[in-house]
Amino acid sequence: MNKSLITVLTTAVFLISRNNDIKKEKIVNEKRSMNILLIAVDDLRPELNFYRAHHIQSPNLDNLAAESLVFNSAYCNVPVCGASRASLMTGARPTRNRFLDAHTKKDDDFPEAISLPMLLKQNGYKTISNGKIYHYNKDDEKAWDEIWQALPVFNFAIPENQKIAKNTSRGLPFESADVHDSIYRDGKVTLKVMNDLRKLKKSNQPFFLTMGLxxxxxxxxxxxxxxxxxxxxAIKLPESYMQPETTPKQAFHNFGELRQYENIPNKGDLPDELAKELIHGYYACVSYIDAQIGLVLDELKRLDLEENTIVILWGDHGWNLGDHKLWCKHVTFETALRTPLLIKVPGxxxxxxxxxxxxxxDIYPSLAELVGLKSPKTVEGKSFVPIINGEKSTKNWAVSKFKDAVTFIKDDIFYTEWTDAMGVAYARMLFDHKTDPLELDNLAEKPEYSELVESLSIELRQKWGKDFLK
Known part of the structure; x- marks a missing residue:
């Protein structure tokens, strides 16, 4: 037998074998449940191109949005990191005594709840926590097959800045370093998630893979x-850079989180140039994490996993960039409550x-429904799968809270009450976003709105959850 004939036969055998492998892989993929890639971004505002804000460069998020359902009116239930994440992962509302602050632990506040990763793990999913998902690494530990954090955990790349951080409360509020993306924590998380995808590609087990930036x-x-x-x-301070006298004093704070960093004044407004430098740094960080997300999504596509993987992206709450002369979160203005939310469901x-x-x-019951699972009774959210399927939503409200402040959002109305332990209001705030999208004119104490305030107060108590005062 001549060499050319041997080559032809060898090639034919290889192609037949390869086709059989592809068919087998396709059958396996059709049988197994849909994968979930969950991307959580810390402090991400909906200040992005697909939310009609065109000054931050985020091409990868734009591309993801073009393949997703984009929620224009998504709200966190509590505008602080630890509490927001515990509430989201359990699908349960915050109350006066549950899910309160950054140091919230799901295991402490609601140990009996079956979390989303636990539900998926109990139903055959490989569950991997990468980066910041819960506030504490070991929280809800049994729900994960693997928990991974980038080490060493440096916020700064420049040695001098690392030294400042070591010898002060938190170090400088920003840094621009001429380094590779992977020097910082989120770059390391990105490499880990990409490597996980390669490993999971070889498995017949569905996965719940997270990327916490x-x-x-x-x-x-x-x-x-x-x-x-x-x-x-070219950066300007926000149009709402003011604190109107009609707004209750309870609505504002001294942005203590920011003031822990070096070169930030202990009180009062920030100098305009410093404020613009902070805004500049925020924009740079959004473009940085956009690039990391792009790498992961490209790898998902390269591995032929995107057709069998739901991708969901959210920011844990909003963030004030000088809005109402405030910085950080910890308030119930829309800037701290409204969040980016995208979900890409293949097909x-x-x-x-x-x-x-x-x-x-609502995220927990929606993901559970999409992969064919029933949510536990402790889940209080409502699935938005009907919206994905093109149906009209029957829900037009949300409730968020922070400390004593409870906000009822309905259509264009934002109504907040500060309540005591018995649920009695001691301050109020009402904005109509049709006429006042920047929330500068508090209507709550105007006589002509007294009937509306009364009806909103009643409805707030109907919607804030049966266990709210417990």
């Missing part, structure tokens, strides 16, 4: 190339946007 949380540290994308001279989403009001407790 730390930026754009303070300090605003990102490689210099992302800072160079923006001209600071079902295509870039459409919905105005349906959605709460973060």
């Amino acid at each position: 730390s930026r754009p949380h303070l300090p605003f540290t990102a490689p210099k190339k992302y800072w160079d994308m923006y001209d600071r001279d 079902k989403t295509n870039g459409k946007k919905t105005e349906a009001i959605t709460e973060y407790i």
